[in-house]
Amino acid sequence: MLSAPVAERRTVLPRPIDALxxxxxxxxxxxxxxxxxxxxxWLHGSPPAGAAAFPAAGLAAGERVEELMRxxxxxxGGSPHANAALTWKTYCYWAVAPVVLGYLADRRVxxxxxxxxxxxxxxxxxxxxxxxxxPRFLVLPHDPCAGGPGAEVAxxxxxxxxxxxxxxxxxxxxxxxxAFLARVRVGRRTLMGSLASGLxxxxxxxxxxxxxxxxxxxxxxxxxxxxxxxxxxxxxEAGRLVYRRRTCCLALTIDGSRTCSTCCVRTEQx
Numbered sequence: 001m002l003s004a005p006v007a008e009r010r011t012v013l014p015r016p017i018d019a020l021x022x023x024x025x026x027x028x029x030x031x032x033x034x035x036x037x038x039x040x041x042w043l044h045g046s047p048p049a050g051a052a053a054f055p056a057a058g059l060a061a062g063e064r065v066e067e068l069m070r071x072x073x074x075x076x077g078g079s080p081h082a083n084a085a086l087t088w089k090t091y092c093y094w095a096v097a098p099v100v101l102g103y104l105a106d107r108r109v110x111x112x113x114x115x116x117x118x119x120x121x122x123x124x125x126x127x128x129x130x131x132x133x134x135p136r137f138l139v140l141p142h143d144p145c146a147g148g149p150g151a152e153v154a155x156x157x158x159x160x161x162x163x164x165x166x167x168x169x170x171x172x173x174x175x176x177x178x179a180f181l182a183r184v185r186v187g188r189r190t191l192m193g194s195l196a197s198g199l200x201x202x203x204x205x206x207x208x209x210x211x212x213x214x215x216x217x218x219x220x221x222x223x224x225x226x227x228x229x230x231x232x233x234x235x236x237e238a239g240r241l242v243y244r245r246r247t248c249c250l251a252l253t254i255d256g257s258r259t260c261s262t263c264c265v266r267t268e269q270x
Contacts, residue, residue, distance in 0.1 A: 015135070015145065015148060015149055015150060016102070016108040016110075016135070016137035016139060016145045016148075016150060016151055017135045017137070017150065019105075019106060019108060019145070020098065020101065020102055020108065020110070049122070049124065050122060050123065050124070051120035051121060051122035051129065052071065052120065052121050052122070053118050053119075053120050054067075054068055054118065054119045054120070054121070055117075055118050055119075056095075056113075056114040056115075056116075056117035056118065056119060056172055056176065057114045057115050059114070059119070059176045059179060060114040060172065060175035060176050060179065061175075061179075062179045062182070065176075065179045065180065065183060066183065068087060068091075068119075068121075069083055069084055069087055069183070069184075071087075071121050072084070072086060072087040072090075075127075080184050081184045081185050081186040084180055084183070084184040084186055085186050085190060085191065085194070087180075088176075088177070088180055088191050088194055089194035089197075089198070090128050091119055091128075091176070092173055092177075092191075092194055092195050092198050093194075093198035093201065093202070094119065094128055094129065094130040095112055095117065095119075095130060095168060095172060095173055096112075096168060096173075096195070096198050096199055096202060097130070097198075097202050098110045098112065098130065099112055099164060099168050100199065100202035100203060100206060100221065101202070101206050101209070102137065103160075103164065103221070104203065104206055104207070104209050104210040104217055105206075105209040105210065106143070107139065107140050107143070107157065107160060108137050108138070108139050108143065108145060108151075109137060109138040109139075109160060109163075109164045110132060110135075110136070110137055111132075111136035111137060111138060111152065111167045112130075112132070112167060112168045112172060113167040113168065113171035113172050114171055114172040114175065114176070115133070115171075116132050116133045116134065116136060117130060117131075117132060117133070117172060118130070118131050118132075118133060134150070135149075135150040136150050136152065137150055137151050137152065138151075138152050138153075138154050138160055138163055138164060138167075139151045139152070139153055139154065140153070140154060140156070140157065140160060141153055141154075141155070141156075161220070161224045162224075164224065165224050165225055169195075169225055173195065177191055177192075189230070189247060190247050192227055192230060192247075193227075193230040193231070193245055193247025194247070195225060195227050195230075196222060196225075196227035196228070196230035196231040196245070196247075197230075197231055197243065197245045199218070199221050199222055199225060199227065199231075200218050200222065200231050200233060200241065200243040201243070203217050203218040203221065203241055204218075204240065204241040204242070204243065207240065207241060213235070213239070214235060214239070214240060214241035215233055215234065215235045215241055218233050218241055218243070219233065230245070230247055231243050231244065231245055232244045
């Protein structure tokens with residue numbers, strides 16, 4: 001008598017977002033909540049309660065930019081151009097933070113183009129956060145997630161870096177940057193300097209998940225975004241990444257604010 005056919009077993013491929021959740025939790029436990037706290041709402045599916053949501057697609061189209069700047073003005077109380085510079089600094093950091101985290105650990109890069117990104121501002125912690133509209137990731141061909149849900153395969157690491165830059169900068173941050181520049185008198189170099197410092201800060205904060213030396217990872221990402229000339233990077237005696245901006249984010253122009261520890265103005269004042 002023939003036995004009944006054995007049901008075919010289906011291989012369940014891992015999801016990149018699950019791995020990124022684990023990484024963010026690890027960084028939060030080992031460092032502090034600050035570098036990744038704004039990722040938790042997205043990673044765990046719960047944006048901050050009562051947060052004002054700003055879809056990146058609308059900001060890139062020039063919509064609600066003034067509203068976002070007014071939100072910043074209420075927080076910082078600076079001049080229009082200082083508020084714009086600080087808003088941009090915060091915004092672009094949270095746009096690149098998940099990208100850096102995924103790249104450093106496993107070369108699983110969240111696709112953060114304007115159509116797939118929402119930025120939130122809340123009165124409660126975390127004050128700023130970011131999430132994807134739907135989970136999409138760039139992965140390498142040998143990644144166990146390749147072929148799984150939400151995974152888009154890049155041919156090699158060079159292709160991965162090129163597609164990373166295209167998605168998060170050319171298809172997101174650059175049009176948002178242009179929308180800012182159309183409304184306030186602040187230099188493009190100043191704002192691009194905040195992108196450079198955001199990349200360097202993310203690497204320094206999340207370095208424990210990276211297999212390569214901090215300085216190597218930082219240089220790779222800075223070069224990929226063409227902003228390596230806007231920040232000086234080095235390694236301290238403990239092997240940790242240190243960096244110094246070559247531009248100022250304008251925080252020092254706001255009453256009661258201090259210069260950032262990485263500011264070029266702080267260096268000149270010593």
